[in-house]
Amino acid sequence: EMHKLESSDLSQNNLTGEIPATIGEMYNLNLLDLSKNNLIGEIPATLLDCTNLAILNLASNNFTGAIPTSLGPLKNLQRLLLHDNMLSGEIPPSLLDCSALETLDLGHNRLHGNIPTWIGGLPELRILRLRTNRFFGEIPSQLSDLTMLQVLDVADNHLTGPIPEKLGNLTAMMMHEGKAREGFYYDQQVLGVHMKGQYLDFLVWNELFITAIDLSGNKLSGEFPRSLMNLSGLVVLDLSRNLLVGAIPERIGDLHQLESLDLSNNHFSGKIPASMTSLTFLSFLNLSNNNFSGSIPAGGQLDTFRDAAFLGNPYLDVSFVGNRHQCGPLFRSNCSGADQESIETNKGVESYLDWDWFYFSLGLGFAFGLLAPLAILLIKSSWGAAYFDVVDQIVEKFF
Secondary structure, three states, X not given: OHHHOOEEEOOOOOOXXXXXXXXXXXXXXXXXXXXXXXXXXXXXXXXXXXXXOOEEEOOOOOOEXXXXXXXXXXXXXXXXXXXXXXXXXXXOHHHHHOOOOOEEEOOOOEEEEEOOHHHHHOOOOOEEEOOOOEEEEOOOHHHHHOOOOOEEEOXXXXXXXXXXXXXHHOHHHHOOOOOOOOOOOOOOEEEEEEEOOEEEEEEEOOOOOOOEXXXXXXXXXXXXXXXXXXXXOOOEEEOOOOOOEEOOOHHHHHOOOOOEEEOOOOEEEEEOOHHHHHOOOOOEEEOOOOEEEEEOOOOHHHHHOOHHHOOOOOEEEOOOOOOOOOOOOOOOOOOOHHHHXXXXXXXXXXXXXXXXXXXXXXXXXXXXXXXXXXXXXXXOHHHHHHHHHHHHHHHHHHO
């Protein structure tokens, strides 16, 4: 009766061994989730017989070998999650036949070769995650044809060359929120996105409210593409740890939804654009270890970041970082009339507080000196008798 089974979720069960070839006999499967186990061996080619398969999740195991070319005939496949294994080889071109594919997550494996140009021909793809592999060559400009793409993560590979200007044509990243998908899904997908200096998990159901581009940890060169300023719905942009040069585009303030921006460890130069003060949702910023110059624009979210966000820029004036609203003899700005009045008021309040503490401490010390001996005498009767004997002797001596 196994062939009647439509859904099989055996994730997080400490399963060991290999997936049997007879898995292909479960040809009515819509969902197969074997993630977070200790499975080994190669992914069986007999999965091609599971023609109704919509979700295949084999992530977080110890699978080796190549991605089977036999997955191509799975016309209904919408999510292919093979991340966190030890898969090798190249991405098989047969996956182009998976025309319904929305999520392709191959991150944290040992895959190599160029990122295939044919990936741009997957019309429904919304999440492309290839981070932490061994891909080399340039980022193909054909990725800009993915009009539904909301997450592009190719971080920590060996990619070279410039960032394609055409990435500014990613239509779904111009929207302010995720577009609802049609169809029914049998499980919920958790998507890990590196943002704000850490991994954050986002639940992918019928809507995805995160848009991200992460190209960090490669050897990309050239300038910051001005076309990326068209992506007004972008929430995460990470270009850190590359070889990028030039200035931050003046129009960066157009990225109104941006929450996390990391440009650290590059060779960027020039002034920090004043338009960055209009990024009202920005809660993480890292511009460290570049060649920025001039002063940091005042106002908006830029006033909230400490000096760690700007360290390693020898030509950048960071004297006011973290002290935007402070003035007086300890700082390099004079106080206005209102500021000076506020300082005098604070001094008066502090003066009153000092006297209050003085009288409170005095009363507390007096009470302790009076009550402490009495408490001891009540607890230790023998000490009390000795104490009063001494008092009697003193009284007799003087009187």
